[in-house]
Amino acid sequence: MHPAPSLIAFTSLSGTGFGLLALLGLGFGPDTVGFAWSACVLAGLLCVGGLLSSTLHLARPDRAWRALSQWRSSWLSREGVLAIITLLVFGVYALMWLFGGERSGLLGLVMAVLSFATVYATGMIYAQLKTVPSWCSHWTPYKFLALAVSSSSLMLAMLSGFAGQSGAAVTLLCLLALVVAAVVVSRWRAHTEIADLASVGATPEEATGLGHIGQVRLLESPHSSPNYLMKEMVYQVARDRALAIRRVAMFAGLWIPLALILLMFVTGGGLVALVAALSHLTGVLALRWSFFAEAKHAVSSYY
Amino acid sequence: MTTLPETPTVKLGLVIDLDTCVGCHACAVNCKSWNTGGYGVPLSDQSAYGADPSGSWLNRIHTFEVTPEDGKAQLVHFPKSCLHCDDAPCVTVCPTGASFKRSEDGIVLVNEDHCMGCGLCAWACPYGARELDADAGVMKKCTLCVDRIYNENLPEEDREPACVRACPSRARHFGDLADPESDVSKLVAERGGMDLMPGQGTAPVNKYLPPRPRRDTEGTFTSSSLPASAPAGRESSAPVGGILGWLDRALETLE
Numbered sequence: 001m002h003p004a005p006s007l008i009a010f011t012s013l014s015g016t017g018f019g020l021l022a023l024l025g026l027g028f029g030p031d032t033v034g035f036a037w038s039a040c041v042l043a044g045l046l047c048v049g050g051l052l053s054s055t056l057h058l059a060r061p062d063r064a065w066r067a068l069s070q071w072r073s074s075w076l077s078r079e080g081v082l083a084i085i086t087l088l089v090f091g092v093y094a095l096m097w098l099f100g101g102e103r104s105g106l107l108g109l110v111m112a113v114l115s116f117a118t119v120y121a122t123g124m125i126y127a128q129l130k131t132v133p134s135w136c137s138h139w140t141p142y143k144f145l146a147l148a149v150s151s152s153s154l155m156l157a158m159l160s161g162f163a164g165q166s167g168a169a170v171t172l173l174c175l176l177a178l179v180v181a182a183v184v185v186s187r188w189r190a191h192t193e194i195a196d197l198a199s200v201g202a203t204p205e206e207a208t209g210l211g212h213i214g215q216v217r218l219l220e221s222p223h224s225s226p227n228y229l230m231k232e233m234v235y236q237v238a239r240d241r242a243l244a245i246r247r248v249a250m251f252a253g254l255w256i257p258l259a260l261i262l263l264m265f266v267t268g269g270g271l272v273a274l275v276a277a278l279s280h281l282t283g284v285l286a287l288r289w290s291f292f293a294e295a296k297h298a299v300s301s302y303y
Numbered sequence: 304m305t306t307l308p309e310t311p312t313v314k315l316g317l318v319i320d321l322d323t324c325v326g327c328h329a330c331a332v333n334c335k336s337w338n339t340g341g342y343g344v345p346l347s348d349q350s351a352y353g354a355d356p357s358g359s360w361l362n363r364i365h366t367f368e369v370t371p372e373d374g375k376a377q378l379v380h381f382p383k384s385c386l387h388c389d390d391a392p393c394v395t396v397c398p399t400g401a402s403f404k405r406s407e408d409g410i411v412l413v414n415e416d417h418c419m420g421c422g423l424c425a426w427a428c429p430y431g432a433r434e435l436d437a438d439a440g441v442m443k444k445c446t447l448c449v450d451r452i453y454n455e456n457l458p459e460e461d462r463e464p465a466c467v468r469a470c471p472s473r474a475r476h477f478g479d480l481a482d483p484e485s486d487v488s489k490l491v492a493e494r495g496g497m498d499l500m501p502g503q504g505t506a507p508v509n510k511y512l513p514p515r516p517r518r519d520t521e522g523t524f525t526s527s528s529l530p531a532s533a534p535a536g537r538e539s540s541a542p543v544g545g546i547l548g549w550l551d552r553a554l555e556t557l558e
Binding site: 001008057058059060061062063064066067068069070072073074075076077080125128129130132138196200202204205206208209210212213214215216217218220221222223224225226227228229232233297298299302 | 306321326331357358359363364365366367368369370371372374376377378379381383385392395396397398399400401417418419420421422423425426427428429430431434435437440441455466497498499500501502503504511513515
């Protein structure tokens, strides 16, 4: 699949943003004014920035509001509706916290549940597609959720540190979230190893129905230059490049943050957490790139 | 509404004969010609006369080579367009409600005034039947020529999809596949019409008729089975039928 920068940015940034909303809602982080402001602004920017980035992927963004209408059947619609409801709840929560000085526990819990539901719906947009075997698994939404928590926990550690309130609890949360994310990503990777086009009934033989005669191969393309389908769904990624990006994801996303988190037990959050968070986010972006670029679509059996 | 209708009582669709298709692309050309002025926005082209032309088409003709384990490779021309699936994944993923399947005849259509061009329906379709128009930014797909088949301003023989009307080898048939007594349903039963990618669970309405077994792979009509003594050309003594045969016999009587 074509790795559209707008979608890579959308899923990674809004995932981190909604993850941060969930952690704030669950009561993580200190109650100081400085932390409240910085956390609310950062979470809001990440969520809204991510969602705005997703509209760049639309050919007719002026009609994006229509996407809120089909929540009964469409995961993309559900994602939009959940994101907006979550942001409305966040708005009330933030106003109460920033101007009332009070963090509502109940409202926070509702916000956390809605945030996780939003990230789950984002994952389901991809996991529902039977046409893309590497996406079509329950590990896809789990992966989106695990990475949302790991990246947002590092943001939380950074903000707590800058507010002078870093504690071992937040650092422990970062460590736990990172380990869980690593396990979930490796489970998803194991799924992609066995999820080829044959596993969803989309080999060239099944695509043409000619398998009973013999082996099928394209002899003549229907057109002389690439069309929409080929640009969008028959994206070819060089093996070396895919491997290099995977290494970036592993190194920047897992090993560097892991080392820095261990360091954070001594130094606390703040600057160390900032570097860890940026490194991890780079890894998440790399992972998201390969999520798209390495995914094979059923239609490639016709090309 | 992007939920699917209960099983429609009429399922209009195409039956495509892979045995008789000659790969001439006439169906695709007539499709483009009709649909660029028909339902919805035109099918735009980008750099049509440039070095790297591209554009939206609702029907594309692939050519495949099929190689049996023990035998010669075979060419199969393969027209591909929307299969108007009973369980159309492109409809249920649509967030705006622009993509829908008609309950009265099962045709899958896009309301181009509502489409926001997210492209998710094209991702959900295993057949590559949907293309985002680069000019208008809305999804284009086969309409089964909904603006022809019910159009009383057209002579009756033209009230069928443009691709079917154009096919010179009669490889395309149009009708109601829900009615077991329809010509298309009988054709499907007789020739073993098949679904593409049944494992995807889309339940396509359109059916493909497989190529008939090749005679030379069965050894009954190979070049070596021709009589070695068969003289060629004018010298042939083999009886010739038709008007040439009559002419031949008439000339013989004159000699």
